[in-house]
Amino acid sequence: MTDAAAPTPSTPAEPDVTIVELPYHRLYRAQPTYRWWRPLVAVLMAAVFFLGISILLAVPLFIVLYATGAIDFLSPTATDDLVALISPDMARPWTLVFGLGSIILVLPFVPLALRIAGIRPSGVRVNILHSVLFTLRWRWLLVCLIPATVVWVATFAGQLGIGLALGEELLPFSTDVPTYLLSVLIVLLLVPVQAATEEYLYRGILLQSVGAWVRWAPVTIIVSAVLFGFSHAYDSWGILTVMVMGIGFAVVTIRTGGLEAGIAMHTVNNVAAFVVTGTGMFGPTGITEDTGGPAGLVAQVITVGLWMLGVEWFARRNRIERLSRIGIPTPPVGMLPPYGS
Template sequence: MSTLNPELVDTAVDAAPRDYGHAPPPPDARVIAAPAGTPYHRLARTELHRWWRPLVATLVALVSWFLLQLNAGIGLGVAAGLTGVEPARTSGLLFADPLWDNAAVLIALALLIPGVLLAARLVQRRPAGSLSSVIGRLRWRWLAVCMAASAVAVVLLFNLIAVFTAVAGDVPWNAMFALPSSGWADWPTFLTAAVVLVALVPFQAAAEEYVFRGWIPQAFGCYLRTPWVGIIVAGALFALAHGLGTPWGFAELFLFSFVLGVLVLRTGGLEAAIALHVANNLFFFLFAATFVGGLSDSGSAAGSPWPVLAAGAIMWPLYGWVILRLATRFRIARTAPEPPRRLVKAPAAAA
C-alpha cells in the first residue's frame, strides 16, 4: 500500500497503532505552530497569539528591514567606490550606473525576507516557515511546477500586449514600459546585466510576496476569520507601493495581486505567487536590458497603458485556473497538516 506524502496532502493516514505514548508540547514552548486544519491566512493565530503581537511584529519587521538596508547600503557604497562607480547626480537614484542602481533597489527589497521571518519567529513565536506555506517551508517541487506554468503565462502575456498594441495603434510600442528607442544593447552589456538580474530578481520578487501575499493577509487573519479583507488591503497597498501612475496600471497591479492572493489561500502557500512574480519581473527586466539605456528608463508597472491591463485581465485569471487544476492533480495541501508525532518510550512493565 502506498503512503501519502504530508508535504502534498492535508492529512496522512497513520500506520497500525503501536505501543507508544505521545509527549505533549511543553506549556512554556518558545515556538508554537497553528493547529492542524488551519488555513494559510490564519497561521499566525497560534495559542501564543495576543492582540498586540501582529502590531509589534510588524514594527520589528520594519525596523529590521531598515537596519539591514543601512548595512547593505554601506557595503554597496564601499564596493562602488572601489570599482569606480559614481554616485547618481539625479535625485531618486543611488548610482549613475543604471545596473548598479537597479541592483541596489533589488537588494533593498530582498532584505524584506529576513525582516518578516525574524519578526514571525521572535515576536509572534511561531515557525518562520509558516510564512512560506502550511507545512512550514517552501515546497520546492511544487514551486518548480509553478515556475514552468509561470514561464508560459508570461510569454503569452507579452504576446497579448503586442497584439493589443498593434490593434489599437494609438500606443507606441516603446511606451509600453517606458523603453527608449535608442537601439539594442551590445552582448557584453546585456550578459552582464542578465547575470545580475537573474541573481537578484528572484529574491526581490519573493520578498514582495512574503510581505503582500504573506505577512499582510496573515496579520489580518490574526483578527478576522475571512481572508478577503487581508487580500484586498494587500492588493491596494501592493498597487500603491509601485507609485501613482495611470488608472490602467493601478488596476493591473491590483488584479495581479488579487489573483495571487487567492492562489496563496487555495494552495496553502506562496509558491504559485512567487513563481509568477519572479517570471514576470525577470522577463521584463531582461527585455529592458536588451535596449541601450533600457534599465535606466524602464519605469514602473504603475505607469502601464491600457493594453497591459487588457492582457493581464486575460492571463492572470487563466494562470490562476491552471494552477488550481495543477494543485488538485498534485494534491497540494491547503491547510496545516497534523504535526509529526514525537514518540516516547512506554514505561517498562513490572516484572
C-alpha cells in the same frame, strides 16, 4: 497472609483535542501562543527592518553621489534626478544590484520579526509563513513555473501581435551587448530572491497578520493587495495594475496553501520584464512611472486570470495540500472556537 496490592499511580487525563483544518491566512490565529498584538508587532518589526536597511544603504550612496557631483541636492529637480539615477535600469547594472539588493537584505529579518513577536506554530522552530505544511514545497514551486511562464509568454506575444497589427514599430536594440548580458545575469541571480522576499512580506507576514484578526478571506486579500500596490512608485494605472497582481497572488496563496505559486509567478514576471525592457526595443531600458495606462491594466487582468486558472489546474492534478490540520484543545461546551475558518 496476603499482601495488599500496591496502589497504582493515576495517569492524568489527556486534554481533549479537536483536529481542525485551517486555510493559510488563518494559521496563526489557531496557535496556542496567539495574542492579538503579536501580528501587529511582526508587521511593525518587518517595516522597521525594511526602512532601516534602506536608510543604511541610501546614506553612503547619497554621500558618494554628492561627493562626485552626480546629483545637485540643492537643485529643485534633485528628487526627480535622484529617482531617475538610482531606479533599476538594465543599462546601468549597479542600479539593479542596489535596487534588488535593498529588498533581498530584508529576507533574513523576516523570521527575526516573527521571533521577536513570539509567533511560532505550537512553539516549535519552523516557519509558519512557508505553507500550510510549515515548509517550502520545492517540487510544487518548480511545477508552478510552468503556468507562470506559459501565461506570461502567451499574453506578451498577444500584446506584441496586437501592437504590431495596429502599426506600432519596435525600436532598435539600444543597449550595449556586454552590459545587457551582465544585467541579465544579475537579474537571473537576484530577482528570484527579491520576488520571494516580497512574497514573504506581503503574502506571508501581512496576509497572516490580517487573517489573525479577520476571518473573512476577501478582507485579507484586499488589504495586502492595496499595500502591495502603493509600495510601488508608479502612476495611478500602474498602482492599480500592481494591485491586480497582488489580488491574484493573495488568492492563489490561500487557494494553494502556500507562497510557492506566488514566488514562481513573481519571479517569472520580474525576470521577463527586465529582460524585455532591457533591450530598449519597447522604450526606456529601466523602470518608469508610466506603466501602459488602461491597456496595461486590462492586459494584467487577463494575465493574472489565466495564471490563476493554470495554477488551480496544476494544484488539483498534483493534489496540493490546501489546508493545515492542527490539533486544538477542545473549547468548553457552549463556547465557540476563536479561530474559525
